[in-house]
Amino acid sequence: MTFTAPLTGVVPPVCTPLTPDREVDTASLIRLVDHLVRGGVDGLFVLGSSSEVAYLTDRQRRTVVETVVGHVGGQLPVLAGVIDMTTPRVLDHVRYVTEAGADAVVATAPFYTRTHPAEIARHFRLIAAGSPVPVLAYDLPVSVHSKLAAELVLGLAAEGVLAGLKDSSGDEGGFRQVVMGARARGGISGFSVLTGSELVVDSALAMGADGVVPGLGNVDPEGYVRLYRYCREGDWERARAEQERLCGLFGMVAVGDAGRMGGSSSALGAFKAALHLRGVIDCPATAEPQVPLSAGEVERVGKFLAGAGLL
Template sequence: MSGVIPPLVTPVDGDGEIDRASVDRLVGFQLDAGVDGIFLGGSTGEVALLDSRRQAELLDVATSAVAGAVPVLAGAIDTGTARVIERARHAVEHGADAVVVTPPFYVQPNGAEITEHYRRVSAAVGAPVVAYDIPSAVGSRLTPDVVAELAESKTVVALKDSSGDLVTFRDITRHRPGFPALTGSELLADVAIDLGAHGLVPGLGNVDPHGYVRLYRAARAGDRVAARAQQERLLDLFRIISVADGARVGFTAGALGGFKAALALRGVIANPATNPPLSPLSADETTRIAAILASAGLD
């Protein structure tokens, strides 16, 4: 649980079915960049919008393409413990090496209930569990006390932090330096590594995995100048998520649509479509993304 582990988008065709050829190309693109793992069915992978059949097909195709080269992580994200266990078992049956689990949402659990949730999932699944802190989506936090308890009891094997809270992240890495903590930040990856992050899980890594691999390796080698240079280049590239007209589409459609449009422009996936109810980008927005790619040297 270290290195660069991009949370992959889910390529679909015009009918919303898994685009198997594009999944193959996307996985190959990531492996060619030297990533250390892949994460399927996360927020960037539109996990909240995929049914069980398409989740299974995505895992089958991707794990076949990976062929054991790197670990495959899969999201098992749902409202309650029983539903998460069902999703997690399903993911493992279809080739996942580990499952990534948020706290339950909709029910507003407290810290003790969140801890019990992870204990039950870990006991029932028989595969490594990664705790996923993304309060913007689930409405509750994985506090340092909860993370410490889960780590000490070996209930979870790592933390994927998408809270945007570097102060709490620093507290966790400072008090448990041996526990793998992965950052989901695209823009503060170099800083997070300085604070003790073991790895990066950047959505923008779909579009430029080579850049994040260079950043990670430079930062781990102590070359802050090179790491910062990569981070600043990626910061400019990240503008692709804000191209969409916010009066026409929501933030998620703009961000994931930006990633998929960039991948289609780069020839990695065939179709930039997102899943309903997310709206597609316009031709003008796609043209603007192409200009950003060109300025980043990725045309």
Template sequence: MRLPVPLTGVVPPVCTPLTPSGDVDTHSLGRLVERVLAAGAHGVFVLGSSGEAAHLSDVQRGSALRVVVETVSGRVPVLAGAIDMTTARVLGHARAAEALGADALVVTAPFYAGAHPAEVADHFRRLRAATRLPLIAYDIPASVHTKLLPATLLPLAEDGTLAGLKDSSGELGSLRRLLVALRRQRLDRSFTVLTGSELTVDAALLAGAHGVVPGLGNVDPAGYVRLYEHARAGRWREAAAEQDRLAALFALTETGDPAVMSGGSSALGGFKAALHLLGVIDCPATAAPQRPLPDTSVRTVRRLLGEAGLLPG
């Protein structure tokens, strides 16, 4: 389907369920997609950070994207992560995503080798010239070690190279300044800005962001839809209350012991443990070399789900 301009609402970055042997669990992934759509999601993002794209093979990536596109079946836009280190490698993912029926691409700056802002801009322009799909920049400096600055983004928005931005920088002040600049240049209605920071969605929407891509939206998509609808209607007190409830639930990403596992293992393990406890996915396994959550952490995840009203008791 054609990507709305701008794209608004809640676009969950779906997890990639795996079997115990490490294959993509296509049945569980289909159930997860149906669940977020039933909650009122306005789009689906596959093969992002929450989808463990960095840990999946090209075959696994293709399998996950194929399932999401087929399950969505044109009901909402499907955004596909084409995330890799270099322009040439990203081009391969972009062409595969286009062939499988994605509606837009989500792409970071080049990483590992690093890149000058002029090279980052050239990276996006080369990608845009090679595909018919809209291109959404993914600002996640904690992972790629490059911050996408307004001086880079604004010219790319103005000339149509970029259709939007997924901001996962966690820098709300920087995001607000970009939104102000977009309004001044009258680009705010043609350039989508989505926040990826689950804990400050109400503030980002108040500042002018068009929507949210919340990893926690795998676990509680309906909560983020309620938050968005409250904000859109100007019910800021209700939006803040929903945000507070989701902020408490976000603690499920922090149950892992940092002495034995990474923050990413803890967060993704928390999402998948929650989805397993909710009966959405069959297996909570994460991709290697991430470590599984211990039983004590899973019990904490269960308690947090109960406190958020997602499990009885």
């Protein structure tokens, strides 16, 4: 499917189901994609944080893109993360995901290396020059240790380098600066502003965001599709109620014991446990070295699902 700008709606970052021996479970991945498509989502983002992209080998990344693009068959746009430390490595990923049929690519700022904002801008310009499909920036300072400034993003958008921003910074003021800046420039042609913060979708859409990229959307795509529709219809009372229901469901990400596992193990483990409990994927395994949830923690995930009407 040709990428249509600006991208709008609900575009979940697709989890990557794994087998017990930590290979990509393509059959479960296809069922997950079908679950999301039935839920009414507007696009799919593979190889993002909720996809465990940082844990996957290059071979596994290729398998994910090829499986999803091959199965979706142009029904929805497929965005593929090309996340890596430096520009040459990112361009390698751009090459194989676009050869596999990805409709757009999503890249963070460089990391591990210490970069200046001018070098971050150069990074995105070089990616755009080497990509046959649109490029979206992914603002994820908790992982890459640099924040994409609003003026940098807006400047690259005005140049035609960036087709969008996925903001997972948690900085609502900075997010609003991008939305306001784009509007002040008369609306930058084809540029989408998407929030990755699943707890404040109603607020982001009220600010003027174009859409949402919710990790929790793997578990409850219908809920985020309803929330998006209520916001677009201006039914803010129903939107608030739906957002608050999803906030309650999001509590599952904290089921893991912080004394023995990190936040990634807890959150991604909860999403996968929920998908397993809902019968979408065969195995809730997360990639090494993440610690699996205990039976008691999985039981708590089930209680969150039941409380949200999903079991």
